[in-house]
Amino acid sequence: MHHAISIDNLRKHYRVKTSPEGRFISLKGILAPQYSTIEAVRGISFDVAPGERVAFIGPNGAGKSTTIKMLTGILHPTDGNAQVYGLTPWKARSQLSYKIGTVFGQRSQLWYHLPAEETFNLFAAVYDLELSQFKARKKELIDIFNLGPLLNKPVRQLSLGERMKCEIAASMLHRPQVLLLDEPSIGLDVTAKASIRDLVRQRSEQEGTTVLLTSHDTGDMEQVCDRVIVINHGRLLLDSPMHAVRQAYIKEKVVTIQTAEEQILIDLPGVEVIEQRAHHITLKVNIEITPIERVILQAIENGQLRDLTVEDPPLEDVIKKLYADGLSLPKQEAIYAE
Numbered sequence: 001m002h003h004a005i006s007i008d009n010l011r012k013h014y015r016v017k018t019s020p021e022g023r024f025i026s027l028k029g030i031l032a033p034q035y036s037t038i039e040a041v042r043g044i045s046f047d048v049a050p051g052e053r054v055a056f057i058g059p060n061g062a063g064k065s066t067t068i069k070m071l072t073g074i075l076h077p078t079d080g081n082a083q084v085y086g087l088t089p090w091k092a093r094s095q096l097s098y099k100i101g102t103v104f105g106q107r108s109q110l111w112y113h114l115p116a117e118e119t120f121n122l123f124a125a126v127y128d129l130e131l132s133q134f135k136a137r138k139k140e141l142i143d144i145f146n147l148g149p150l151l152n153k154p155v156r157q158l159s160l161g162e163r164m165k166c167e168i169a170a171s172m173l174h175r176p177q178v179l180l181l182d183e184p185s186i187g188l189d190v191t192a193k194a195s196i197r198d199l200v201r202q203r204s205e206q207e208g209t210t211v212l213l214t215s216h217d218t219g220d221m222e223q224v225c226d227r228v229i230v231i232n233h234g235r236l237l238l239d240s241p242m243h244a245v246r247q248a249y250i251k252e253k254v255v256t257i258q259t260a261e262e263q264i265l266i267d268l269p270g271v272e273v274i275e276q277r278a279h280h281i282t283l284k285v286n287i288e289i290t291p292i293e294r295v296i297l298q299a300i301e302n303g304q305l306r307d308l309t310v311e312d313p314p315l316e317d318v319i320k321k322l323y324a325d326g327l328s329l330p331k332q333e334a335i336y337a338e
Helices: 025-031 064-071 116-126 131-145 160-171 190-207 218-224 242-249 292-302 315-327
Strands: 005-018 034-048 053-057 079-084 100-104 178-182 210-214 227-232 235-241 252-259 271-277 280-286 305-311
Touching: 005 064, 034 064, 034 079, 053 064, 053 218, 064 079, 064 178, 064 210, 100 160, 116 131, 116 160, 131 160, 131 190, 160 190, 178 190, 190 210, 190 218, 210 218, 218 315, 227 242, 227 315, 235 242, 242 315, 252 292, 280 292, 292 305
Parallel strands: 034 235, 053 210, 053 227, 100 178, 178 210
Antiparallel strands: 005 034, 005 079, 227 235, 252 280, 252 305, 271 280
């Protein structure tokens, strides 16, 4: 099978100088410097198919950024291999630049004191775009991202949401086959986040762009991606379809009941009352102890139902559990949800 991204037993170790303790510290450091090895990425392997949208997540220091830097060719691995559409990034950075687009939420690729359109013009030259091709693509992205009022403003005058739209549009000018997004919604308000997520997903669906997204925002993962890869301490913890993560890890449901009666009693093992007021009760149900059906049956027996909803807990709670489970695993184990 032809993969957009293929990573095989990828490792990255850093050799860092350590500070000696005791007397004559400075002299020791000069005459006999001591070093230790940090294993940032520890033999991870995964493939991403063309057009897939994958959330690549983990806590701070998990190895996400190091992996992304190896995929862009900025860093060379200590061992293992990676390919992006058949190219080894650190051996073919120039060729690879035509195939990938990158957006880093905390680092701008736009010229700060100039209008975003100037960066667009520069990118047209960098990527050898024909003038007619560039004009057509720029107009298309301006219309899609609603950039018309923004292009002639200096970037420093744009809001975070406006700048991020320009960042993503700039990264897509050359129609990259792979889009690497690092915290694209950081610092944005709710409306701007929703807009960015919709635009990324729509472009991926319509143009077949592969997306690898790193984010601490579970909304980014749920609304953009269909698959999630979790790493921690440089090791792969989980590689699963997004829906399977919920199925594998959600052991609780949130049940909200509305009744004709002012008060309703639900007394079952594994059921905790979250909120109760007149005609309304919200419960957290451990479905390993008590099936949802028993809760519904008791609610029917104890009152006249007006409404009942059953919801999963927030994905954020599931991700926290994944991190906690990963931290408690023996060194060579990993969690997989099929």
